[in-house]
Amino acid sequence: MQSRYCLVAACAYLVVCLVAFSVPAFAQPFAYVTHEESNDVWVIDTQTDEVVAKVPVGERPRGVLVSADGTRVYVANGNSNDISVIDATTNAVVETFPVGIDPEGIDLSNDEKLLFVVNENEGVMRVVDLASKEIVATVQAGIEPETVVISPDGKLAFVPNETSHDVTVVDTQTYKVLSSIKVGENPRGVAFMPDGKTAYVSNERTHTVSVIDVEKLAVTETISTGERPVGISVLPDGSKVYVVHGRANDVRVIDPATNTVTKTIALGGKRCWWSALTPDGKKLYATMGRSDGVAVIDTATDTLLKTIAVGKIPWGVAVTP
Numbered sequence: 001m002q003s004r005y006c007l008v009a010a011c012a013y014l015v016v017c018l019v020a021f022s023v024p025a026f027a028q029p030f031a032y033v034t035h036e037e038s039n040d041v042w043v044i045d046t047q048t049d050e051v052v053a054k055v056p057v058g059e060r061p062r063g064v065l066v067s068a069d070g071t072r073v074y075v076a077n078g079n080s081n082d083i084s085v086i087d088a089t090t091n092a093v094v095e096t097f098p099v100g101i102d103p104e105g106i107d108l109s110n111d112e113k114l115l116f117v118v119n120e121n122e123g124v125m126r127v128v129d130l131a132s133k134e135i136v137a138t139v140q141a142g143i144e145p146e147t148v149v150i151s152p153d154g155k156l157a158f159v160p161n162e163t164s165h166d167v168t169v170v171d172t173q174t175y176k177v178l179s180s181i182k183v184g185e186n187p188r189g190v191a192f193m194p195d196g197k198t199a200y201v202s203n204e205r206t207h208t209v210s211v212i213d214v215e216k217l218a219v220t221e222t223i224s225t226g227e228r229p230v231g232i233s234v235l236p237d238g239s240k241v242y243v244v245h246g247r248a249n250d251v252r253v254i255d256p257a258t259n260t261v262t263k264t265i266a267l268g269g270k271r272c273w274w275s276a277l278t279p280d281g282k283k284l285y286a287t288m289g290r291s292d293g294v295a296v297i298d299t300a301t302d303t304l305l306k307t308i309a310v311g312k313i314p315w316g317v318a319v320t321p
Helices: 002-022
Strands: 030-035 040-045 050-056 061-066 072-077 082-087 092-098 103-108 114-119 124-129 135-140 156-161 166-171 177-182 187-192 198-203 208-213 218-224 229-234 241-245 250-255 260-266 272-277 283-288 293-298 303-309 314-319
Touching: 030 061, 030 072, 030 283, 040 061, 050 092, 050 303, 061 103, 072 103, 082 103, 156 187, 156 198, 166 187, 177 218, 187 241, 198 229, 198 241, 208 229, 218 260, 229 283, 241 272, 250 272, 260 303, 283 314, 293 314
Parallel strands: 061 314, 187 229, 229 272, 272 314
Antiparallel strands: 030 040, 030 314, 040 050, 061 072, 072 082, 082 092, 103 114, 114 124, 124 135, 156 166, 166 177, 187 198, 198 208, 208 218, 229 241, 241 250, 250 260, 272 283, 283 293, 293 303
């Protein structure tokens, strides 16, 4: 009887241990930060804002995104010309596949069967079937495409082109170019409002943000911001737009109801670049490339909470759902 009780107790303990060690990967959101120089991805626990893992990937990783279920992290490696796939439960690379020369920004189709990739030096956007890893489409973009962002309804791909100073809009079903929208000089980031009716585009060299009517595919307004705006993030409820600035080294908060800057948050670092929000919108993470740090912002008070030391030349950041 005693041995049977011990066996049951031991099994119960084992179950508890397995749950304890498997839940943390999904118990809270994690931020994944790419590093251009140290060629790795650092993982930050967004509850404690501490680094919990470091994952070696390809050469010069930049663009990064997380699958909707939080199990996969995709990383674009600009110098090794491939994509690293990280298993978020183990924080290990489980797959690597080629995607053309100099991949930079990436995004997923809404059903997550396709990966959209921009190849900056080639001036194209490629579409990869994730099941077969085959390239199913290659679309001509502008000069030096920076990233690609899929609209909330999944129907459009917005590709900002740094040197042709425009945004290429692609139909995600037919892969036809629908429009080339002229914006400010050196467009970098794109973010949609939750309803998908409006898109914001940062223009690095003209220090502005273009407001685009998505139905009309036209610029309706231009907002003056700080020096060298890059990353843009929109709160889940659409109440605020956050713009990260590479030379002003701050984050400007835009009220989308008036399209005016309502606050400036100094970050203290250098080359503040890309950003990502936690799923609840309570925290914003912004990379600071020349300071090897990540700034954490409280979006309720719009204040700097913490600066996290990370690897060499942090570039992109994405947060698990």
